[in-house]
Amino acid sequence: MTDHAHQLLRRAARRWRGGSLWPYFWLATVVAGTSAIGITQLQWPGWILFACLTAIALALLLDRNWRLSTTEICRKLDGRFPVLQDSSQLLNNPPDTLGSLAQVQRQRTAAALQQLRDNSALKNFRPPWHRNAVANAIGASFGLMVFVIANTLPQSDAPGQMPGAQAAAAAASIEVVEAVTEIRPPAYTGLPALTQSLQVKAPEQSRITWRITLNTPAGALTMLAARENFAFSPKETLPSRHWQLTRTLPEADFYQLSVHSGQEEILLPQIHNIEIDADRAPEFSFSLPRDNVTTINAGSEASSLLQVDVEVTDDFQVAETDLLITLASGDGENVRFRNDRIKLEPTDTAEGAKRYHFNMPVKRYQIEPGDELYWFLQARDNREPEPNPQKSQHFIIRWPQAEIFGLSDAEGMAIKVLPEYFRSQRQLIIDTEALLAEREQLSEGDFRKRSESLAHEQNLLRMRYGHFLGEEDSALEHDDESGPHHEAHGESVDAHGEEQEDHGDHEDHGNHGDHGDDHEAPAQQFGDASGVIAAAGHSHDTSEHATLFDPQTKELLRSALNAMWSSWRELSVIDPRASLPHQHTALRYIKEVQQASRIYLQRVGFEPPALDQNRRLSGERDGVKPPRVNTTRSDSEREQLLKLLQRVRADDPLDDGTAEELLSLPQLREQPQLRVELSKSLRLYRQQADCTDCRRQLSALLYQLLPAPQAQPSLPRERATTGSFDNWLQEQGGGRE
Structure with a gap:
């Protein structure tokens, strides 16, 4: 029992001492991890870890809680747990040295301590973590880190800009001692290899190798081009003074050199151009x-x-x-x-x-x-x-054709054809044959209606081809000519031909009068338009005066028109079978006319018939919703450039998103050289905050990119309400009545 009581006391002492050291262990772990991240990622100095650990060790040495004696720990137990009855010191004494009463009290104290251990009451037996020594260690470590962070932050407010004085001093300390650029043009050019400096001018697709020597060793060397960065390769173990990079350039570019010295990145201020001579086409x-x-x-x-x-x-x-x-x-x-x-x-x-x-x-x-x-x-x-x-x-x-019409320069005549629903002669033949095939299934009324429809379309087709013989008026003249004239045409094809030949000398459709006779013209009645045509018209509507065709072609076309008239006559009297031979004759003459001449017909769009008014607005409109109109208006490209130009003139900083949006303008895709110049000016403007020349150059390029303003609608000027000329006349007493 005696050994067990002493072991209980030793366990309580170990718990006290371990609880005293635990805050220092956690603080050291956090400080070590934070310092490692800062050193590797944030370019903190390496002494920060040593300084923080030194502060923690010093606080640990000044802290006496983890170095208390057993007697002092017994006092802590008696003060923390009243159930021990201030008898913890008895557990530290051997039982042989105690009296009988002290031994009994020792046994009671050991039993109470065992009960505290079983109830896990001893888990909290440790000094408070926010004691002075621990607080001092935390404050010292935090203060050191704040000091390092404050010294490593950039001094400029604008993103992408280096501290002015610090960057200038760092850039002045690093120099390019030697720079050799070896240019190897493509093999197909046959040009020899040449050597240049940092400013490069080379043919397209040349292989360019930069060999750069610095005055001091560096950990890394990077080429910052217009769109991406390229890392140089060291020619010796790091840190190195000699670096090399090889690129194949298809287009113009520019670059800057960035040197990594220790934990610092130093950007050399010089910008070097890469001019590319494009391979021209033959x-x-x-x-x-x-x-x-x-x-x-x-x-x-x-x-x-x-x-x-x-x-x-x-x-x-x-x-x-x-x-x-x-x-x-x-x-x-x-x-x-x-x-x-x-x-x-x-x-x-x-x-x-x-x-x-x-x-x-x-x-x-x-x-x-x-x-x-x-x-x-x-x-x-x-x-x-x-x-x-x-x-x-x-x-x-x-290889021109022989002239048919006696016209040396004309290759044809362009006329406007009738709408699509006018049938051709071949279509009329097909429809007539279909009507005859369906004769048995059609009623008398339907058969008559379809025959009259074909007769009407045959008449329209005849007037269409009649334009080539100078028949200028169609509906007006034939409306005035009643049945007797049509009957005269229906006697025979030969009679119609003779009448057509004498058309301009004798009848002229019954209304024009005789231009060659001395007969007195009939009196013109009110509303009769034919007299107006005869008085104001000219004789090009006479077939003999039409100069489009030669006499042989005129005769062929006149025969085709005669056959069309005969076909119309038979269709009008509801005899489609008798009209078929005349239709075939007309088609044959039309083909002969087409072979004898080249006439280009202008194609026109489809002109549908008029819509039935009873069907308008009679459709179902359930579920039909008006389209959504987006009323939000975004700034035009010109407005965006004007706003950006104002920001540049006001010396406002530009972020990465604005720069990328500016470089992605559509007009820059067709002007690669302008895009390179704009990218270079943007970089200088963002790096050098107080550079007046950089701001002026960027403003000039932005102004060059401005598109022309679009014309806006304007209201007409209002007439002045006072001071008019009429008022002046009235004041003079000579106003208008």
Whole structure:
């Protein structure tokens, strides 16, 4: 029992001493972790960890709680737990040295201490953690860290800017002792390697190697380009003075050098340009042909007109040149196209130039009058990995047809065709045959209605082709001509032809009068428009005066119109079967007219018939909701640039997002050189806060990017309510009545 009581006292003492050391252990762990992160990530000095641990060790030495004797610990037990009855010291004495009464009290104290241990009351037997020594250690460590953080923060307010005096002093302490830039142009250029300094000018796709020597060793060297950063490779063990970097540059760029010395990053202020000479595409110089359009007539010498003499030049070398030909044959909707590519062989070769002299290979095609041949050259240089293709100007070779109309310059006539729902002669034949096939299934009324409809469309088609013979008026004249005139036309095809020939001399549709006779014209009645036409019109509506066709073509077209009149007559009397031969005759004459002439008809859009008014606004509108209109208005590109220009002129700092948004403007994609200059000015403006020249240069570039203002609608000027000329006249006594 005696040994067990002494062990209980020793355990209580160990708990007290361990509780005294526990705050120092946790504080040292936190300080060590924070210092390690600060040293590796935040560029804190290395002495911060040693200083903090020294402060903790000093506080630990000054703290007596973990060095108390057993007697003092017994006093702490008696003061903390009254159940021990101030008898803890008896547990520290051997039982042989105690009297019988003291032994009994010792046994009671040991039992009470055992009960405290079983109830976990001894877990809190330790000194308070916020005692003076621990608080002093925490305060000293925190103060050291605040001091280090305050000294390592940048002094400038704007992000991306280095401290002015500190950066200047650091940059002045590091210099580039030697800089050699080796440029190796691409192999296809044939240019030798050359050496330059930090300012680089090289051909496109050159392999550039920078070799830089610093005056002091550095831990790292970085090239800060316009869009990304590139790390130099050391040529010796770190820290090194000699660095090397190799890049392949497809476009212009600029860069700065950033040196890592110890825990500091020093940005050298000089900005160096990289100018790239782009590989230009080949160029063409034609000696022959001298004109873009060549016309080969029947009696001309074709061989002299088909010669081509051209020189193709390039800044390095012309790889190959092809001849691309497109032959257009046929007319109307039957035009056929044939494409060919022919590789040309040079007749003379020089450095960066090739000359080609050849005749157009027209004999390999079956060329007919009316055909056209379009051709151009396509050259490629020896650029790698992809060549630069370039097309020459286009040329046209024409073989004109024999003139049919006696017009030397006219290739045709453009007229507006009728809407889509007017049938052609071929469609009328198909519809008439369909009507005859359905005769047994149709009632008499339906059969009559469809026949009259075909007659009406046959009449419209006849008037359409009648325009080519000068029949200018259609509906007005034929409305005035009643049944007797139509019956006269219906006697026979020959009679209609004779009447048509005498149309301009005798009848002129019954209203125009005779331009060649001395007969007195009938009196004009009110509302009769035919007299106005006869008085103000001219004689181009007479078929004999129409100069569009030659006499043979006029006769063919007149025969087609006669056949159409005969077809209309038979359809009007509800005899479709008798109208079919006349329709086929009209179609045959129309095809002959088309073969004899080339008439280009202008295509027009579909003109639907008028909508039935009873059906308007009769649809279902359930579930139909009006579209949502976004009333929010975002600033235009010009307004955004103007706001940014005001910020620059006010010397406001620009963040990374604003710089990236500015460099992504659409107009900069087509101007890479301007984008490089703008990126360089932005970097200088953000790095040097007090640079007036940088601010002025950036403002000039932003002003250059401003798009032209859009024209805004304006209200008309209001007339002055006073001081008018009328008021002045009234004051003078001569106002208007």
